[in-house]
Amino acid sequence: MPYSDNEIAELAKALAHPARLRILRLLLSTPGCMGGDIVDAVGLAQSTVSEHLRILRAAGIITGEIDGPRVCYALNPSSLIPLTTFVATLKSPPGDACCVPGQKETT
């Protein structure tokens, strides 16, 4: 039993918002990464972006290092291992039906 459902759910929750994904993409592609740049890029209020950054930091997905009056944010990809491990586990059984054949479909 590798990682707890709560742990994985916390990570998934942190990723479950477009603005936060946008921030992560930004951190991936931007050499400078102060909060101000992030605010400009996502187009939300500064306080809202700060809250998204707090959520990502609380989940361990990013780190923030104080650099003078600013904060330099960076990705911490290894934090996502519990989530990726779980998803990989789901893919393991290639494809065997669970019920006896001969059903109608739904969706």
Added chain:
Amino acid sequence: MPYSDNEIAELAKALAHPARLRILRLLLSTPGCMGGDIVDAVGLAQSTVSEHLRILRAAGIITGEIDGPRVCYALNPSSLIPLTTFVATLKSPPGDACCVPGQKETT
């Protein structure tokens, strides 16, 4: 630009609850997979479990095939490709600092 942030966020949101992760683990390990078994396993009210199943189905993560009065649920791992692709992308740059060296730490 492979997948949209909204699409990925929807998948992450569907995974962002321990009960739903529990259901997915159950579907991975259980040969029979009718809703009733799931209700017993997660220990929540039938209506609550049905709602979790609806969310997973809406996200495409599971499928439900009607089998008489029951519904047979099964995993659909390929639905998670947008999410796994995104997370894999985050891991690509091994580790280069984004700011000039010489900062204090936060977290």
Added chain:
DNA sequence: CCTTTTTATCGTAAATCGACGATAGACGAT
């Protein structure tokens, strides 16, 4: 010291989520 810049926090309002019981619908069996 005071000002400027940058980030975090507070308070609040609207929206969404999670859980439940009650009810309705679908199906096989009697």
Added chain:
DNA sequence: ATCGTCTATCGTCGATTTACGATAAAAAGG
């Protein structure tokens, strides 16, 4: 046709989330 079983939906309630403006806190620079 009716009954029993299984699942989905409805209505509701409390908790959480998201967003904002306003305000406070920290640090560099004049």
